[in-house]
Amino acid sequence: MGLTDQRNNPFSEPEQAKLVELGRKHVMGMEYTDAEEVWISSGMEHLLLQTVGRRSGKTHKVALPFWVDAAGHRIVVASFIGAPQHPAWYWNLTDTAANAEVRVKLRAADLRARPQILEDPEYQEVWDALTTDREFYRDYQSRTERRIPLVRLREL
Secondary structure, eight states: OOOOOOOOOOOOOOOHHHHHHHHHHHHHHHHHOOOHHHHEETTEEEEEEEEEOTTTOOEEEEEEEOEEOTTSOEEEEOOGGGOSSOOHHHHHHTOTTTTSSEEEEOSSOEEEEEEEEOOTTHHHHHHHHHHHHOTHHHHHHHTOSSOOOEEEEEEO
């Protein structure tokens, strides 16, 4: 992967109420094209994460920006733009039986990954590095009492 500059470009934050619908549209675009303008937004590469619903058992897909850690693993952030609750995709990943492995679609690849929810002290190390590149996550954290989870996707 070898990304050196992972800073985001400025962007307009969507309204919380519109976030889910915008996400659905982004997923649809990612399923039908490899166009750069769909897969790279605000200077951030995105991936399509497929999980199994922890209650429904149904397949769910979400478009997420990712950041690459020092070891070359993709990190996704369960920020939900600072909402008081975790996003549904994160809750699905807490069901480790149903989501021991997940599908990750990239612009040029389709792969399997093992999700790992980061804990301290590693969490803090990754958070500090990630938010150096993407300061807006610090703002999201300031809006909520929950600690925003970080998930490492270890490619299989």
